[in-house]
Structure formats: structure tokens, C-alpha cells
Amino acid sequence: MSELRFPAIIVNFKAYREVEGDRSLRIALECQTVAEESGVNIMACPPMTELSQVARAVKIPVMAQHADPKSPGSATGWTTPEMVKASGAMGTLVNHSEHRLSQGDIAIVVGACKKVGLRSCICADTAETTGRLSELRPEMLAVEPPELIGGDVSVTDANPEVVSDAVSAARKVDASIPVLCGAGVKTGKDVKRALELGAKGVLLASGVVKSKDPRKALQDLVDLI
Numbered sequence: 387m388s389e390l391r392f393p394a395i396i397v398n399f400k401a402y403r404e405v406e407g408d409r410s411l412r413i414a415l416e417c418q419t420v421a422e423e424s425g426v427n428i429m430a431c432p433p434m435t436e437l438s439q440v441a442r443a444v445k446i447p448v449m450a451q452h453a454d455p456k457s458p459g460s461a462t463g464w465t466t467p468e469m470v471k472a473s474g475a476m477g478t479l480v481n482h483s484e485h486r487l488s489q490g491d492i493a494i495v496v497g498a499c500k501k502v503g504l505r506s507c508i509c510a511d512t513a514e515t516t517g518r519l520s521e522l523r524p525e526m527l528a529v530e531p532p533e534l535i536g537g538d539v540s541v542t543d544a545n546p547e548v549v550s551d552a553v554s555a556a557r558k559v560d561a562s563i564p565v566l567c568g569a570g571v572k573t574g575k576d577v578k579r580a581l582e583l584g585a586k587g588v589l590l591a592s593g594v595v596k597s598k599d600p601r602k603a604l605q606d607l608v609d610l611i
Contacts, residue, residue, distance in 0.1 A: 390447075390525060390564075392427065392564055392586040392587055393426065393577075393581055393586055393587045393611055394426075394427040394428070394429060394526075394586065395426060395429070395587055395604075395607055395608070396428075396429045396431060396449065396566065396589040397413070397428065397429065397430050397590060397591070397594050397595070397604075398431040398451060398479065398482070398589060398590065398591040399413065399431055399433055399451070399591070399595055400433070400451070400484075400595065401433055402591075402592070402595050404595050405432060405433055405436070405595060406433075407436070410436035410439070411436065411439060411440055411444075413432075413594070413595060413600050414432060414440045414448070415443075415444060416601045416604060417430050417444075417446055417594075417600075417604060418444045418445060418446045419601060420601060420604040420605055421446050423605075424605075424608040424611070426608040426611055427447070427587075428446055428604065428608075429446060429447040429448070430444065430448050430449070431448070431450065431451050431479060432448065432451075433451065434450060434451065434465060437470070437473045437474075438473040441474030441475045441476075447476045447477070448474070448475045448476060449478050449479060450465070450470045450473070450475050450478035451478070451482065451485070452479060452480070452482065453467045453478045453495050453499065453504075454466060454495070455487070455491040455494035455498070457498075466498070467495060467498040467499045467501075468498075468502055470499075470504060471502045471503065471504050475504070476505055477499070477505030477507065477525065478495075478499065478504060478505075478506060479506075479507050480492055480495050480496060480524070481508055481509045481510070481519075483530055483532040489518070489519070492519065492522065493522055496508065496522045496523075505524075506524040506525055506526070507524060507525065507526035507528055507566070507589070508522065508524045508527050508528070509528045509568075509589070510527060510528070510529050510530070510552070511531060511532055512529070512531070512548065512552075513529065513548055513551035513552040513554070513555045515529075516529045516552040516555050517552075517555030517556060520555070520559040520560055520563050521559055523563065524563065525563075525564075526565075526566060526586075527552070527556055527563055527565045527566070528565070528567065528568055528589040529541075529548060529552035529566075529568075530589065531544075531545055531548055531569050533569075538570065540570040540571050540572065540573075540576040540579070541567055541568065541570055541571065542571070542576050542579035542580050543576075544570065546579070548567075549565075549567045549580060549583040550584055552565055552567070553565045553583065553584035554584075565584070565585055565586060566580075566585055566587045566588055566589050567580050567583070567585045567589070568588055568589035568590055571588045571589075571590040571593060572590065572592075572593030573607070574606045574608065574611075576588070577607050577610065578610040578611070581611070588607075590607075593607075594607070
């Protein structure tokens with residue numbers, strides 16, 4: 387598995403119109419350019435339809451947005467961790483607020499990822515959930531209050547305690563698991579504040595993907611690191 391470096395920025399492309407087809411690769415290349423210029427670890431999460439194309443075209447870490455608790459075989463319409471691995475991606479998000487799983491299914495996915503050599507980043511909605519899910523020993527955790535996702539106010543301003551409390555909750559279980567934060571994160575100031583609160587990076591989407599100038603938005607994000 388490739389080495390993870392922190393602080394890190396994970397850019398989730400979601401399913402916006404801006405990332406359909408080859409537009410995913412264009413944004414991933416912008417992420418790569420800014421990562422190379424700044425030295426900051428920027429990871430791209432393109433939609434599943436573009437995952438293989440992006441993973442094989444860029445040098446930065448690429449992650450899937452989701453993997454299902456299914457084994458290879460008769461699983462029409464599902465995406466197995468083995469398929470994510472074969473695409474060339476190095477990991478996957480698990481349990482994003484827009485694609486929730488039960489804790490049992492999260493455990494299955496994380497376990498399967500470990501077996502095939504994929505990194506997993508489990509998303510959680512509260513500090514308490516972050517602590518509980520850290521017991522699965524993923525490579526990363528990301529706390530995101532759902533009510534702030536896609537909004538104009540960063541979690542670091544609206545609810546900074548959820549970030550610091552999530553970091554503390556995870557450390558009680560395993561201090562080696564890095565905790566990221568997301569929801570409303572759009573600026574370098576937001577990233578700086580996240581790091582001050584104990585996070586090892588951020589998970590964000592619209593601030594980059596829907597920007598009229600993704601490279602400028604990315605440069606702003608890394609400017610204060």
C-alpha cells in the first residue's frame with residue numbers, strides 16, 4: 387500500500403455535473419498540479435464510472451467514493467473492494483453521509499479492504515460515532531455533521547467542538563488513526579483551523595469541484611498549511 391502523508395486533503399467529486407466524463411480527469415489533474423507545487427497530499431475521489439481512468443492517469447492517491455459489502459461473484463450493480471483495487475485506486479471512502487451503511491456492513495467493507503490492500507476512510511457524523519468506528523481500525527476517519535455538508539459555513543466555525551471531540555474519541559481507541567473533518571470546508575482558513583483543532587486534514591467537495599477555477603480553489607486550501 388502507498389504511504390499516507392498528512393496533512394491531507396481529500397477531494398470528493400460526488401456526482402456533480404462538473405465531473406461527468408473526462409471532466410473528472412481534468413479536476414484530478416488540477417489536484418495533481420497543486421499537490422506537486424505545494425507538497426501537500428491531495429487525494430481525489432472521482433465517481434465510480436471514471437475511477438479507473440483517473441486512477442491510471444494521475445500520480446496522486448485516488449480513492450473510490452464507496453465500496454459495497456459484497457464478495458466477487460453474483461453481485462450485479464454492486465462494487466466490491468476487489469473491483470476498487472483492480473481499478474488502480476488506493477482506497478475508498480466508507481459510510482459517507484450520502485451513502486450510509488450499517489456498522490456491520492462497514493466492518494465487512496473495512497475488513498475486505500484490509501485483505502486486498504486498500505486504504506479505508508470511514509465517515510462519521512458525530513464525535514461519538516467516530517470513536518465507535520475507530521474500533522474497526524481504518525486507515526483514516528472523517529467526521530462530517532450532515533447538516534453542514536454542502537453549506538457555506540465550515541464545521542470549524544459552526545461546530546468546532548465536534549472536530550476536537552472526534553479527535554479525542556479516536557485517540558482513546560487508537561492514537562495512530564488520523565481524523566479528518568469536513569462539511570462546509572472551502573478555504574485555507576478552514577483548513578488551518580481544522581489542523582489547529584487536531585484534525586490531520588479535510589474532506590471536501592463543492593468548494594473545489596463546483597468552483598469556476600478549481601486550481602485557484604485548491605491553491606487557497608493549501609496556502610496556510
